[in-house]
Amino acid sequence: MVPVSGAGTGTASPFPLWPGMPNLSNPIAESFNPGMLNQSSNKFPYSSVLPPGLPNFPSEPGFIERAARLSCFSANAGFNGLMNNSISNQAQKGELNSMNIGSGSSHGNQLKNQGSIDNNSETNEGAEDKISNGDNANANGDSSQNDSGSKKRKRKNQDGAMGQGQASMKSQEEAGKQTSESKKEVDNNGSKNTGKNGKDAADVPKGDYIHVRARRGQATNSHSLAERVRREKISERMKYLQELVPGCSKVTGKAVMLDEIINYVQSLQRQVEFLSMKLAAVNPRLDLNIETLLSKDILQGRGACSSTVGFTHEMFHSQLLPSQPGLLPPGLPGMLNPSDPFRRAINTPLSAMNPFKDPNPQMSTTWQDELHNVMSMNFATNPPLSTQEIATKPSDGFQL
Amino acid sequence: MNRKNPLPNSNPNSPNSSMQALHFLQALARIARAAPKPAHSARTRQIRHAAYASMAHSSRSSRRTWSRALLHRLRQWQQQRPGRLLTVRRRVRIVTPITSRPEEPARAETLRQLVPGGRGMEYCNLLEETADYVQCLRAQVQLMQTLLDAFSS
Numbered sequence: 001m002v003p004v005s006g007a008g009t010g011t012a013s014p015f016p017l018w019p020g021m022p023n024l025s026n027p028i029a030e031s032f033n034p035g036m037l038n039q040s041s042n043k044f045p046y047s048s049v050l051p052p053g054l055p056n057f058p059s060e061p062g063f064i065e066r067a068a069r070l071s072c073f074s075a076n077a078g079f080n081g082l083m084n085n086s087i088s089n090q091a092q093k094g095e096l097n098s099m100n101i102g103s104g105s106s107h108g109n110q111l112k113n114q115g116s117i118d119n120n121s122e123t124n125e126g127a128e129d130k131i132s133n134g135d136n137a138n139a140n141g142d143s144s145q146n147d148s149g150s151k152k153r154k155r156k157n158q159d160g161a162m163g164q165g166q167a168s169m170k171s172q173e174e175a176g177k178q179t180s181e182s183k184k185e186v187d188n189n190g191s192k193n194t195g196k197n198g199k200d201a202a203d204v205p206k207g208d209y210i211h212v213r214a215r216r217g218q219a220t221n222s223h224s225l226a227e228r229v230r231r232e233k234i235s236e237r238m239k240y241l242q243e244l245v246p247g248c249s250k251v252t253g254k255a256v257m258l259d260e261i262i263n264y265v266q267s268l269q270r271q272v273e274f275l276s277m278k279l280a281a282v283n284p285r286l287d288l289n290i291e292t293l294l295s296k297d298i299l300q301g302r303g304a305c306s307s308t309v310g311f312t313h314e315m316f317h318s319q320l321l322p323s324q325p326g327l328l329p330p331g332l333p334g335m336l337n338p339s340d341p342f343r344r345a346i347n348t349p350l351s352a353m354n355p356f357k358d359p360n361p362q363m364s365t366t367w368q369d370e371l372h373n374v375m376s377m378n379f380a381t382n383p384p385l386s387t388q389e390i391a392t393k394p395s396d397g398f399q400l
Numbered sequence: 401m402n403r404k405n406p407l408p409n410s411n412p413n414s415p416n417s418s419m420q421a422l423h424f425l426q427a428l429a430r431i432a433r434a435a436p437k438p439a440h441s442a443r444t445r446q447i448r449h450a451a452y453a454s455m456a457h458s459s460r461s462s463r464r465t466w467s468r469a470l471l472h473r474l475r476q477w478q479q480q481r482p483g484r485l486l487t488v489r490r491r492v493r494i495v496t497p498i499t500s501r502p503e504e505p506a507r508a509e510t511l512r513q514l515v516p517g518g519r520g521m522e523y524c525n526l527l528e529e530t531a532d533y534v535q536c537l538r539a540q541v542q543l544m545q546t547l548l549d550a551f552s553s
Contacts, residue, residue: 230524233524234523234524234527237524237527237528237531238527240531241527241530241531241534244531244534244535245534254505255505255507258505258507258508258511259507261511261530261534262507262510262511262514264534265511265514265515265530265533265534265537266514268534268537268538268541269514269537271541272448272451272452272537272540272541272544273444273448275451275541275544275545275548276444276447276448276451276544277440277444277447278548279428279447279544279547279548279551280440280443280444280446280447281440282548282551
């Protein structure tokens with residue numbers, strides 16, 4: 001074969017030759033690879049170990065993509081940036097390929113052209129496969145693995161081992177470029193986006209994944225990133241709970257907070273039990289009242305009751321009130337304190353109920369007032385209540 | 401995400417709590433209209449069940465895990481006759497050690513027992529459910545307190 005020189009001028013090919021490789025594709029290697037090889041030799045000292053490591057290559061691009069996806073690099077800026085770079089690389093190589101095709105055909109060597117065209121077309125296909133793999137990176141990793149496996153099969157079937165060398169070199173270089181660029185991107189973006197890290201969990205996930213940006217100076221391991229996200233979620237929820245549970249703003253530390261939350265939930269459940277007991281005692285006489293209340297808007301009264309409920313929580317929290325079904329027998333006359341604002345809020349629904357309770361409006365009102373007096377006394381002093389104490393209070397009202 | 405924590409809802413006039421209140425009032429009316437049982441404890445139990453049922457049916461919590469678990473528990477309670485001291489549980493639930501992870505503190509187990517449906521959840525979801533459960537419980541307590549105060553003889 002006449003050694004046709006494209007770019008290279010008969011010099012020894014810098015590209016390592018496999019033993020037994022036909023020389024026909026050599027000029028293609030020379031013309032095709034010089035730019036790439038210069039770069040690659042700088043970056044990859046292990047380019048000479050290509051032949052033994054050849055079977056590993058086709059899986060590398062897929063592996064790199066999967067690793068990048070597992071480490072949750074953001075697809076918006078990071079991975080698309082990577083893909084843009086790789087696509088631009090592909091474009092450059094595509095141009096080189098087309099140039100080589102032109103130069104090859106000009107030499108008039110049919111077999112060589114066929115081999116070269118096959119090589120170049122295959123590498124183009126491989127490039128397109130890689131681009132499609134990159135675009136599908138968000139979806140599933142299996143397809144990329146399958147594609148890389150098919151690429152492996154395609155390459156092995158090929159006659160031109162040089163083509164394999166080219167494709168593998170290119171793939172390795174791309175893989176290396178991708179990793180180095182990903183690291184660079186992470187560093188650059190980490191320094192730029194440290195302020196934006198708070199929104200990582202709030203990003204709308206594309207598909208099934210939540211994309212998290214690795215912070216500057218932190219490990220980019222997939223496990224540590226996931227753990228960091230989890231810790232942030234837990235701390236966020238603990239802060240929210242801290243706002244909910246009253247009296248927890250001054251408490252710090254997760255253990256004490258948790259105890260407070262548990263105590264609060266237990267006290268609320270005890271309150272529900274106690275109130276249901278009280279309601280059961282009061283209920284038999286309120287058949288008509290409930291119908292009335294259903295028609296009226298009772299929620300206006302709830303706003304005024306919020307202050308008492310705050311007291312109620314402490315009352316239940318510090319001591320256990322015994323159940324007193326007979327605590328406030330009906331029909332007790334009592335003092336009237338019109339200055340009580342709480343009573344005013346209650347009197348409005350009471351006055352609404354009056355048409356239904358004509359027989360004893362007076363008694364019901366005074367009974368209600370007595371209840372309020374008892375409650376206000378408890379709130380003011382908050383003493384430990386005993387049954388006798390509660391039972392004697394209405395009697396005081398009697399005497400007055 | 402839909403499951404992001406909403407702001408703490410302390411407004412008693414929100415539509416969530418009004419639905420809860422309405423449900424509870426209707427249940428109370430039903431209990432009052434029913435044949436008045438002489439046993440005070442039976443009535444107490446009915447009212448307590450009504451309270452929890454109205455909590456579970458409120459619009460805010462109908463999508464939550466704890467509300468479904470609470471309804472399930474309510475059904476178990478209602479099927480249980482008051483005279484029976486021992487209940488035979490047909491399905492034994494085995495709590496796998498997966499629920500207790502090294503990440504969460506030791507008190508998390510207590511919280512799991514308190515919040516309905518807490519045993520099958522991860523710690524991070526447990527906290528979210530606890531927050532919603534606390535909100536509903538507080539609203540229910542406020543509602544019952546107001547009712548108690550508004551009701552007279």
